[in-house]
Amino acid sequence: MTADSKTDVTDDHGVSLAEASRVWARVALLSFGGPAGQIAVMHRIIVDEKRWVPESRFLHALNYCMLLPGPEAQQLATYIGWLMHRTRGGIIAGGLFILPGVVSIMALSIVYALWGHVGIVAALFFGLKAAVLAIVIEAVVRIGRRSLKAPVMRGIAAASFVAIFFFSVPFPLIILAAALFGYVGASGGHAAFAAIGHGAAHEDGESLLGNEPPAHATPSVRQALNVSMIWLALWLLPVLGILLIVGSENVFAQIAVFFSKMAVVTFGGAYAVLAYVAQQAVETYHWLTPAEMLDGLGMAETTPGPLIMVLQFVGFMAAFHAPGDLPPLVAGALGGLLATWVTFTPCFLWIFLGAPYIETIRQNRALSGALAAITAAVVGVILNLAIWFAIHTVFHRTISVKGYGLSFDAPVLASIDVWSLTLSIAAACAIFRFHAGVLQTLAGSCLAGAGLFLMGAI
Template identity: 60%
Template sequence: MSYPTLTEAARVWARVAALSFGGPAGQIAVMHRILVEEKRWLGDDRFLHALNFCMVLPGPEAQQLATYIGWLMHGVRGALVAGLLFIAPGVVAIMALSWVYALWGDVAFVDGLFFGLKAAVLAIVVQAVIRVGKRALKNGAMMGIAAASFVAIWALGVPFPVIVLGAALLGWMGSAAGVAAFRGGGGHGAVGKTHVDDAETVLGAESGTEARGALRAGAWALAAWALPVVALLVLVPDSVFTEIAVFFSKLAVLTFGGAYAVLAWVAQEAVATHGWLAPGEMLDGLGMAETTPGPLIMVLQFVGFMGAWREAGWAMPLLAGTAGGLLATWVTFAPCFAWIFLGAPWMERLRRNTRVSAALTAVTAAVVGVILNLAIWFAVHVVFGQVAQMGLGPVRIELPVLASVNWAAAGLSVLALLAVFRLKLGMVTVLGGAAALGIALRLSGLV
């Protein structure tokens, strides 16, 4: 059976990147449709195993999934081609939109555009909760893990790594104890014998050459990540660029559960701790990421741009913003390649291990609770102008001030939700329609 050439695969990865709108849920769906259903380069069981592995890694699961599958087919070169092509359109698009936002964000037309996009983003995040939930919550045990994850992060402020580790341990122990709910992991049966499945002993963990090459590439990726961070710490320790490098490096190590989980921490730290941007601006950045191809986590480039644009003190703030945005992108994605290169050979060896599969499945269930928390955070900040902090013992929750409701935002959000769930409109249609309505409301003076 012949394998796709690297050139052929590159054309397909470019197509995947061009169609990757709407966040990780939509991007994963695009990859599944093209790679599994259309090209039949791998089966459902292999695809889901790869997805569960990427979900347990820190960073954006969709980009890492592309990188992992690229490695399966063509080793290190294939991983670099797939991973870089997946993010390239987003890097260019978000940088261009960041310039537009910095220069003309207070213009009525641009302000209305992002006002409308916020409502559409809320609908998209709610849709992501439901999509991932349908895939992950197959029984009462998985639903319980998701509920506990939500309470832990929403009310108790438990860090993401602790939630992920707890879910993984629970899945492992449940499988070891023979609990039926934890048996079988995430596989649903293969589509059939396909290119990558057949290539298991050629490009997978059984190939010592490919495994050693992946480990070397992982070491180089770690070095490429660390070099600018160390240089900034030594040369300009008090610079905003150092803050950006260190902050997003922490994200690269400590944020688990995919892009939606990462955004909850970014929204908290970049807005409340560093003051690089306001909650509404964070939502504007997410709207940019949702309306452009590439990983949703590319919003971090916008955050880095705004932080450097405001804090660097350069005579040319747009140049400072560009440097800050590209730095944030570099320290975010260089580790993503490292995690894949260092972990993929081991995960291939463990692919048939039921306990590992059960642990990864439990992590996916926990991620549902994390995404639900993000959906509620977005809803509160889109529809209400003010929030209040409430606390009782270890419980800390953020509640909206009902008198601050923005009725135009609430109505637009309801329309976006109806468009997504009732009318089943596509992502581009919903985003475009919401943006047009937002512009119309702003120009008419209703918002």
């Protein structure tokens, strides 16, 4: 596909493409629980077990992926697959990472569209939403522990949360401010930034791919142009075709354009994307309700693959509710697959275009500090998402607060859902106190929801 795809099945590190494909399939099938859990699984298999890449290289790639729009876990898999086996390896790693989720979410979307409002099914999703809230909160804690080891990083996270939750500051501005802050701090030799930029320099044993960039990681203008032309065509030509055939007001055109925009402007990984998409899909396009959005997130939490696969559910429901001349299920399936295509195709572009340049700056203290500050800012954005979900899970009604620069939704305390709050607290206790796994917590919450329904409580 590009010049760097002309590679033998086995590179200097000795891992064949076939062996790597089997490992990436295993990573994909075990990738439950959102980006925090997925990155942990990838780290355990790729760094600790297989020792393909050293710790410092894994974290450097992760910081770059946190900077990009889109799902950081899938992009991280693509990045490491590219490091190991060039473009072909990146496509296999990134493609396999999303395949189980595509199949699972499509099946669950069909079940939800046909029977989601039947009493017992609705009760299962009621319990699911409570567990999802606890899981998102746990993601804040897990990522925060890894990223916020210095007071200055905790300050960046807190400022990011206040800016996005209370003042609706656009996420790109928050990322830019954090990057500049981290760059200046690291350039000035501030101890906290210096430690963050180089804190992973030590290696835990030997890795197959050492610290030296592989031959294909050398950036060039010709390579960048080739990558850009191929992946921009794969991404945008279908969008232009849909617009020309059905017009801009058609739901498929709206899905193609909206999620293409999201692929560019929603930085900070899956949780940051969801915070923005949920608000737009619910409040602007009216494709689904907040409750349905939470149900979709619950589906994504219970299936392997990126949490951002919930966007396939959003696309499915949008087209299912406005099918035009198509049968609703057919329209829904096409809408879901279209949302998936325009969401994930740009991810390959960002990696194949940017990774060669990122590899050349691995020893740059200032840029490493900027990437670390961005990671801290993302923690604040995830906290924003957790509170947004909490408000819409535990309370039935909200009021909009605007004035003096403030712009946020506040819950109406009298509209509290006691059973939802109780299940959320129970799920949080299961995760934090008893260290229950994601699937155990989700299954328990669903059964609790079904039990409440059978007792007539909900």
